[in-house]
Amino acid sequence: MTTHSTNAPVTMLDTPPARRRPDWLKGPRAALALPAWAWLTAFFVAPVGMVLWFSFGYKPGIFGTHANDRLSFDRYAEALSPTFFQTFQNTLWVGVTGTLICLAISIPFAYWLAVKAANRHRGILLAMVMIPFWTNFLIRTIGWQIILAPEGWFSGLLQATGALDEPLDVMFTRTAVLIGVVYNYLPLMVLPLFVAFDRVILPLREASKDLGAGRWSTFINITLPLAKPGIIVGILLVYIPLMGDYITATVLGGAKGNMAGQMVANQFQTAQNWALGSAMAVVLILTILISAAIAFLVAWLASWPLRARGRLVLGSPK
Amino acid sequence: MKQRTSLIDLSMRAWAVIVFAFLFAPIIIILIYSFNNGRLLVAWGGFGFDSFASIVTKPAIRDAVWVSLQAGVISALIATVLGTLAGVALARRAGKWVPWFLVLLVLVTVTPEIVDAVALLPWMVFLGQDVGLGLFDNGIVRLVVGHSLFSTAVVAYIVRSRLIGLDESLEEAASDLYAPPLRRFTQITLPLVTPAVLAGALLSFTLSLDNTIVAAFVQVSGSTPWPVYVLSAVRTGLRPEIAAVSTIMLLLTLGALALVAVVLRRAGDSATDIAKTVGGG
Numbered sequence: 001m002t003t004h005s006t007n008a009p010v011t012m013l014d015t016p017p018a019r020r021r022p023d024w025l026k027g028p029r030a031a032l033a034l035p036a037w038a039w040l041t042a043f044f045v046a047p048v049g050m051v052l053w054f055s056f057g058y059k060p061g062i063f064g065t066h067a068n069d070r071l072s073f074d075r076y077a078e079a080l081s082p083t084f085f086q087t088f089q090n091t092l093w094v095g096v097t098g099t100l101i102c103l104a105i106s107i108p109f110a111y112w113l114a115v116k117a118a119n120r121h122r123g124i125l126l127a128m129v130m131i132p133f134w135t136n137f138l139i140r141t142i143g144w145q146i147i148l149a150p151e152g153w154f155s156g157l158l159q160a161t162g163a164l165d166e167p168l169d170v171m172f173t174r175t176a177v178l179i180g181v182v183y184n185y186l187p188l189m190v191l192p193l194f195v196a197f198d199r200v201i202l203p204l205r206e207a208s209k210d211l212g213a214g215r216w217s218t219f220i221n222i223t224l225p226l227a228k229p230g231i232i233v234g235i236l237l238v239y240i241p242l243m244g245d246y247i248t249a250t251v252l253g254g255a256k257g258n259m260a261g262q263m264v265a266n267q268f269q270t271a272q273n274w275a276l277g278s279a280m281a282v283v284l285i286l287t288i289l290i291s292a293a294i295a296f297l298v299a300w301l302a303s304w305p306l307r308a309r310g311r312l313v314l315g316s317p318k
Numbered sequence: 319m320k321q322r323t324s325l326i327d328l329s330m331r332a333w334a335v336i337v338f339a340f341l342f343a344p345i346i347i348i349l350i351y352s353f354n355n356g357r358l359l360v361a362w363g364g365f366g367f368d369s370f371a372s373i374v375t376k377p378a379i380r381d382a383v384w385v386s387l388q389a390g391v392i393s394a395l396i397a398t399v400l401g402t403l404a405g406v407a408l409a410r411r412a413g414k415w416v417p418w419f420l421v422l423l424v425l426v427t428v429t430p431e432i433v434d435a436v437a438l439l440p441w442m443v444f445l446g447q448d449v450g451l452g453l454f455d456n457g458i459v460r461l462v463v464g465h466s467l468f469s470t471a472v473v474a475y476i477v478r479s480r481l482i483g484l485d486e487s488l489e490e491a492a493s494d495l496y497a498p499p500l501r502r503f504t505q506i507t508l509p510l511v512t513p514a515v516l517a518g519a520l521l522s523f524t525l526s527l528d529n530t531i532v533a534a535f536v537q538v539s540g541s542t543p544w545p546v547y548v549l550s551a552v553r554t555g556l557r558p559e560i561a562a563v564s565t566i567m568l569l570l571t572l573g574a575l576a577l578v579a580v581v582l583r584r585a586g587d588s589a590t591d592i593a594k595t596v597g598g599g
Contacts, residue, residue, distance in 0.1 A: 032411070033419055036404035036470055039396075043463050044426050047441035048433065054440075109337045112330040127579065132341045134571050137528050138548050139564040142359070142556065143344025146351060149360055186341065215326070236428075244430020247530055251552055261432040261531075268436045268535070281433045288430070 055278035066274040075279035084263060084280065088287060091260040094174065095243040096291070098181040102189040102238050103231070105182070110193035111223075126194070133187035141251045144180055145171070148252070172254030180248040188237040196230020197223065236292070243288045260284045345568070352561035359556040369558035373566075379559060382547035383567075386527055389461035389543055394522035397466045401473025401522075402515050406507060408474065409481035410489070426471040435535035438464050442536055457541025464532040469525050473518035480514035481507075513581065520578050524571065 055075055057068035078084070117125055132140060147154045148171050155168035170176045200223045208218040224231075246261030253259065264284065267277025352370070356363020373379055404423075408416060442463075446454035453459055488510070492502045508515075530545040537546055548560055 032403040032407035033415070036400040036474065037419060037422070039400055040422055040426060040467065040470065043438070043441070044429075044434070044467050045422070047437035048429065050441060050444075051433070051437040105337060108330055108333050112334050116327060116330055117334075123579075127575065128338060129341065130575070131572070132345060134524055134575060135345055135568055136545060136548075136564060138530050138545050138552075139348055139560075140344050142548070142552070142560070143347045146347050146360055147344060152360070153362075183340065183344070186337075240428050241430065244432050246432050247549070250549070261430065264432050264436055265535075268439065274436075274440065277436055281436055284430060285433060288428070 051278045051281055054274050055282050057275040057278075059273045059275050065272050066278075075275050076283065078276055079279040079283050087258050087263050088260055088283065090174070090258060091243060091284075092287065092291060094177055094181060094259060095239055098178055098185070098242050099189075099235055099239045101178070101182045102186050103235065105186060106189040106193050106234065110190050111197050111219075113190070114194050114197035129187055129190050129194075132183075137184060138247055138251070140184060141180055141248055144176070144183065145251055148176055148179070171252065174253070176252040177249050177259070180252045181242050181245060184245075184248055185238040185242050188241075189234040192230045192234040192237060193227065196227035196233075199230075200226045232296075235295075239292065240288055244284065260287075348561050348564050349568070352558065352565040354558040354561065356558065359558050359561055369562035372559050373562055376559065379547070379563060382542050382544040383563060385458065385461070385541045386544040388458055389465060389533075390523045390526040392458070393462040393465040393469065393526045394519050396462065397469035397473050397522040398515060398519040400466075401470045401518055402477050402511065404470070404474040405477025405514075406481060406503075406511070408478040410486065410507075423471040423474055426467055431468075431529075431531040434464070434467060435532045438532060439535045455538065457538035460536040460538060461526075461529075461533055461541070461543055464536045465526040465529050466522075469518075469522035472521060472525070473515075476518045476521075477511050477514045480511050484510055516578055516581055520574060523574075527567070 053068060054066050056071045056073070057066050058070060058072070058074065059065065060067040080088075113122070113125060113129070146152060148168060149155065150167035150169060150171060152168070155164070158164040158168060159166070170179070204222060204226070205218055208222045209215070213221065244261050246259060246265055249259040249262055253262075260280065261284070264277050264280045267273045267280060271277075351359060351362070353365050353367065354362055355366035355368045404419070408419065438460075442454050442460050445451050454463075489502060489506050492506045493499075497505070528545065529543075530549055533543045534546050534549060537543060542550075544563070548556075551557065551560060
């Protein structure tokens with residue numbers, strides 16, 4: 001917003017006359033954000049900054065948790081040493097696979113919800129998608145523990161029907177963690193995809209069909225590209241919390257399904273090595289940011305030939 | 319052609335049924351197992367109401383739920399007030415500060431909860447013991463602070479997107495008619511954003527009730543919230559009471575959800591708008 005001085009020539013290119021208001025009226029409303037700003041600085045920026053500071057320190061002796069009189073990158077080297085690196089690899093595997101499975105489940109499901117489902121049922125169907133999302137995270141995960149238990153009824157059912165010869169053996173493995181995270185984050189993928197598909201209005205799809213495109217071609221060339229922003233939001237909403245998850249892995253994973261979140265927690269709660277735990281936390285954030293950046297770069301490069309060939313140009317090209 | 323069309327539709331409908339079954343499987347299991355009379359949650363020991371009876375007799379469970387409810391209400395209040403003010407400022411008072419503030423909100427949203435948790439624990443100890451602010455040794459205060467961060471950002475997003483979708487002319491008319499800023503805010507802007515504020519408040523409350531990771535780190539013994547109580551039970555042995563409490567809480571949440579849906583529908587939103595508002599988009 002440009003500041004108007006009273007004796008300057010009146011140019012109203014940026015604001016129509018009706019929108020001009022005295023400056024004293026503008027001030028207070030910008031200040032409305034100040035309380036939130038102060039709150040988040042005091043309880044988010046400051047503590048996370050402190051963790052960043054700890055990560056350059058070391059653990060002094062058995063009883064100390066952290067010291068910062070010598071600064072180094074040694075804790076980062078330690079966090080990336082083979083034992084811990086494997087956990088980061090494992091976390092990345094669960095994160096990427098889990099997000100892809102969520103995407104694969106959600107695309108047909110959200111499309112059905114937005115396009116195919118009867119209009120009068122849509123509200124209740126959406127509410128049904130949200131119910132697990134509003135049920136306690138930990139309790140839902142415990143529900144899976146009951147289902148996947150080797151001596152549980154599901155295992156018994158599988159054996160009785162002959163699908164399995166011996167008791168179900170997925171509890172406390174990476175597969176169990178994968179089932180858990182896909183379940184826990186699925187609504188976060190379905191909702192933005194639903195909104196995205198809902199925005200691709202019917203006339204556009206009909207126009208595509210009128211111009212001779214089949215339903216598959218319409219979906220690939222019209223609906224999916226237009227829904228792209230929603231797909232990106234969904235991927236981020238699932239991938240970021242999934243990478244930092246530690247509850248699902250604790251309840252379903254046991255020792256074999258270890259994830260980075262547990263490792264960070266252990267350094268703070270059990271090992272009492274805050275310096276190393278802080279470095280791990282920073283590495284975790286960097287892993288999330290860098291892997292997301294790489295994924296988008298790859299997707300962008302992969303779609304390059306498609307975009308160069310198939311771009312719809314309206315009007316005459318320059 | 320006709321045949322093939324209906325086949326695709328049919329398989330999509332079948333897929334939807336499977337997805338709903340997947341979404342509801344563990345919840346239905348928890349509902350059923352809350353009537354488990356056995357000693358351990360995982361092993362079925364006959365149908366009965368013992369688990370519901372023992373909620374009444376075990377103070378530890380009631381205390382944990384009570385702590386969670388207190389922390390939920392207070393942190394939802396704080397997040398709603400801070401987030402609403404910030405959302406209004408973001409939508410209606412664009413300026414150089416907006417990108418910086420948005421970066422802060424995005425950082426708050428994308429930081430994994432476990433990082434918030436490990437950061438807040440030493441910070442609370444520092445504030446409480448080194449700085450001498452005894453307030454931060456209080457269990458409820460710690461939980462409220464920890465739960466309010468993410469929620470504040472979420473409420474700000476929801477309120478902002480609601481206001482951006484609304485024309486500013488109503489508010490301009492109010493100031494043209496000489497309404498002072500405060501009155502304009504309380505009588506025009508606030509009623510306009512009410513559905514978004516309500517959705518945000520409910521979401522904050524639920525997020526707080528759900529919060530396990532931050533709570534597990536910052537909690538003070540003596541004020542253990544419900545999810546942390548359950549988490550410690552995961553390690554020592556889950557009992558059916560946990561499923562019983564979950565069943566009661568699920569019913570309460572559904573009631574609250576229905577209430578919000580009714581309020582939003584009164585305000586004229588379609589199902590899609592409600593999903594967008596509640597989903598934060």
